[in-house]
Amino acid sequence: MTLTPRLTNRIVLFLVGLLLLLTGSHWIGVSLFPAYAEAASHVLHLRFFENLDTLGATALGVGMLAVLVLFVLLLSLQGRGKLSYYSRIVQAEAQPPGVVEVSDQAIEHAIRQGLADRSDVVSVAVTSWKGPGEPGLRIRVQPRKAVAPGPLGHEVLRIAQQVQQRLGVSGPVLVHVLSGARSRFGREDRLL
Numbered sequence: 328m329t330l331t332p333r334l335t336n337r338i339v340l341f342l343v344g345l346l347l348l349l350t351g352s353h354w355i356g357v358s359l360f361p362a363y364a365e366a367a368s369h370v371l372h373l374r375f376f377e378n379l380d381t382l383g384a385t386a387l388g389v390g391m392l393a394v395l396v397l398f399v400l401l402l403s404l405q406g407r408g409k410l411s412y413y414s415r416i417v418q419a420e421a422q423p424p425g426v427v428e429v430s431d432q433a434i435e436h437a438i439r440q441g442l443a444d445r446s447d448v449v450s451v452a453v454t455s456w457k458g459p460g461e462p463g464l465r466i467r468v469q470p471r472k473a474v475a476p477g478p479l480g481h482e483v484l485r486i487a488q489q490v491q492q493r494l495g496v497s498g499p500v501l502v503h504v505l506s507g508a509r510s511r512f513g514r515e516d517r518l519l
Contacts, residue, residue, distance in 0.1 A: 339401065413455040413462055414496050431455050434490055438466065441486035447471045448479070461498030464491075469505040476504040 357364040414429040435453035442448050452467045468483050470476070480502045487500045 413464065414494050429494060434464065437490045438483065438486050447474045461496060463499040463501065465501045465503065467503045467505055480504050
């Protein structure tokens, strides 16, 4: 649900939740209260299933199929924000022609190599997403305790921009400096 507007997402979630709530309360009412079950059965047979063999079954089936198709269509349009690759270059003139894709792991490896001399970084994780223009990078860095996040974030940004420059791409870079138990309890690397 990353490419659809937030208001549309909220409305769809509200309607699906309301439908599930009404359906669940109806089934609870049918199973617990015999008078409600009889009244609901009577109303359904009077209004919707008078001629169940022809019109009612066909209309109900078509309605359920239409709802199912709309639901599958809505689900297929969701979740297009994250990419499996960061950069994709089509080489049509090369022999043989092909496509070169640079994955997130390659970017992550380059950033780890750039931070290799720093022993105060516990982990680095890189993901890419498709934005309105160029693809963007989200870099999560987890430093050890008492590391200043500002200079570390600027250094990671500098390294990411150097990698982008070498690849010939540009795009937004989000550097997220984390903290937590792992940064407090991670052991130092020991050299003998």
